[in-house]
Amino acid sequence: MRILFLTQYYPPEIGAPQNRLHELAVRLKAKDVDVEILTALPNYPKMEVQEEYKNGRNREELIDSIPVHRSWIYVSKSKGIISRLLNYFSFVWSSYWRGRKLGKFDFLLVESPPLFLGYSAMRLSKKLNAKLIFNVSDLWPESAEKLGIVTNQRLLKLAYNLEAKCYTQSTLITGQTQGIVDDIKSRFPQKNVYWLPNGVDVEFYNPDRIEDSDFRQRNNFKSDDLLLFYGGILGHAQGLEIILKAAKLLKDKNSIQFIIQGSGPEKTFLLELKKELKLSNVHFFDPVTKAEMPAIVKAVDVALIPLKNLPLFQGAIPSKVFEALAMKKPLLLGVDGEARKHFIENAKAGLFFIPENEEDLAKQILDMANNSEKLIQMGINARNYVSTHFNRDKIASQFLEVLEENL
Numbered sequence: 001m002r003i004l005f006l007t008q009y010y011p012p013e014i015g016a017p018q019n020r021l022h023e024l025a026v027r028l029k030a031k032d033v034d035v036e037i038l039t040a041l042p043n044y045p046k047m048e049v050q051e052e053y054k055n056g057r058n059r060e061e062l063i064d065s066i067p068v069h070r071s072w073i074y075v076s077k078s079k080g081i082i083s084r085l086l087n088y089f090s091f092v093w094s095s096y097w098r099g100r101k102l103g104k105f106d107f108l109l110v111e112s113p114p115l116f117l118g119y120s121a122m123r124l125s126k127k128l129n130a131k132l133i134f135n136v137s138d139l140w141p142e143s144a145e146k147l148g149i150v151t152n153q154r155l156l157k158l159a160y161n162l163e164a165k166c167y168t169q170s171t172l173i174t175g176q177t178q179g180i181v182d183d184i185k186s187r188f189p190q191k192n193v194y195w196l197p198n199g200v201d202v203e204f205y206n207p208d209r210i211e212d213s214d215f216r217q218r219n220n221f222k223s224d225d226l227l228l229f230y231g232g233i234l235g236h237a238q239g240l241e242i243i244l245k246a247a248k249l250l251k252d253k254n255s256i257q258f259i260i261q262g263s264g265p266e267k268t269f270l271l272e273l274k275k276e277l278k279l280s281n282v283h284f285f286d287p288v289t290k291a292e293m294p295a296i297v298k299a300v301d302v303a304l305i306p307l308k309n310l311p312l313f314q315g316a317i318p319s320k321v322f323e324a325l326a327m328k329k330p331l332l333l334g335v336d337g338e339a340r341k342h343f344i345e346n347a348k349a350g351l352f353f354i355p356e357n358e359e360d361l362a363k364q365i366l367d368m369a370n371n372s373e374k375l376i377q378m379g380i381n382a383r384n385y386v387s388t389h390f391n392r393d394k395i396a397s398q399f400l401e402v403l404e405e406n407l
Contacts, residue, residue, distance in 0.1 A: 001403065002034040004102065004130065006121055007111035008073070008091050010039040010340050011063060012050065014287055015233070016319035017111055017137060020176075020198050026064050027396030033403075038092045038099045040073040043286070045233070045263045047087075049312050073096035079265060088116045095331065096120040105130040106407060109174075115140040115159060118166035135196065136180050139312070146312045147236055154196035167191055172406055174399075179315010179338045194402055198319050198392040205326035207298050215299035219283065225254045226369050228299035228332065231293070232320045234264035239308040242334065244273050245358035246365065247282045254281075256369060261285040261298065297327040301375065302350075302368060306334035311356035314338065325349055325386045328379030332364055345367075347385035349378050 009017045025035045041049045041059075052058055061321060073088040074090035076083040099120070110121035112403040114168045118134070141159035144150040167173055167188050174196035174239040175181035181195045198215070203209070222226060234240060240260065247258045259283055260270065267284075274282050288296065297303070303324030307313045314337030321343060324331065330342055331350030334357075344352045351367065368375055 330378035349382035
């Protein structure tokens with residue numbers, strides 16, 4: 001069996017889709033599937049092509065024995081809509097012309113968003129005689145519309161038409177959450193839709209195998225501080241200002257400290273908000289490599305997972321949840337719906353707070369601060385649950401069975 005992954009994002013970039021797709025590719029490769037990757041020159045999140053890939057270097061490489069083919073992409077630090085569209089469509093164009101030379105495949109799995117990559121995927125699947133698998137990790141353009149990122153009705157209509165065309169031409173549609181799967185099934189009941197969840201490498205994120213780091217000492221945190229940690233993209237959907245507003249309510253609690261690690265379009269706004277609120281209990285850190293993350297997560301106490309309070313996110317499961325749970329870290333989860341059902345109600349692996357409600361978040365933080373034994377038990381529950389239900393090895397094995405059924 002031969003399968004080509006088409007994705008704008010892939011290692012050595014750091015991020016949720018990069019890690020998820022690579023981990024799936026590695027596991028399929030280990031099961032004797034011939035996997036190849038067609039992706040862009042790595043540039044995310046700094047929007048600058050990484051030095052070792054400039055001037056035509058490393059357009060063809062092996063990552064964990066998997067062939068990776070890279071094509072050109074337009075990058076700009078501008079946040080304007082024109083620059084963003086050029087970024088997306090440059091890879092749509094270049095990926096098709098690079099991919100058409102790669103030979104025949106049984107399947108082409110395309111990652112969405114960006115939804116526009118569907119243009120290249122549909123043409124390439126025909127050119128390469130490959131059955132199209134449309135992998136949906138976020139419902140676009142629905143998310144863009146409800147978050148107010150795209151308001152032009154003409155563009156939205158074109159995007160919804162493209163979404164429908166991509167689904168119609170796919171042999172299989174895969175959704176990252178059950179909520180995404182249910183949404184697509186309700187609108188396209190005739191299509192074959194499969195839940196392909198995110199998950200975690202429970203051996204890589206294993207607190208028993210990771211030595212304690214000097215993270216606390218190096219960053220001037222006390223051994224008895226309660227460290228609340230958010231790590232990931234600093235974007236619109238997360239609504240991260242709630243962390244700073246809750247921190248203001250708790251600023252007299254010197255033993256409670258907030259860490260925000262990552263980069264993204266909202267970082268400047270958040271830094272300005274910290275300055276405006278005069279917060280000394282909120283600390284910003286730059287992104288780190290995947291290899292560094294387990295030691296950092298082990299050093300903190302609680303994983304903070306917020307999202308904006310939108311019906312759209314009832315079916316969302318932020319990818320950062322899984323690593324934290326595998327590391328025995330309880331959640332403070334501001335995501336209602338599917339994530340709450342899995343990790344709060346079923347797993348008993350944390351506490352829920354009302355999305356975008358800083359008073360409720362502060363209340364739950366105080367509850368955790370006063371119940372250290374409760375935190376330990378939540379952490380144990382957390383690892384047990386993801387090891388059983390979201391183990392990447394099991395996910396890949398089950399997906400391979402689905403691929404074989406659709407050959």
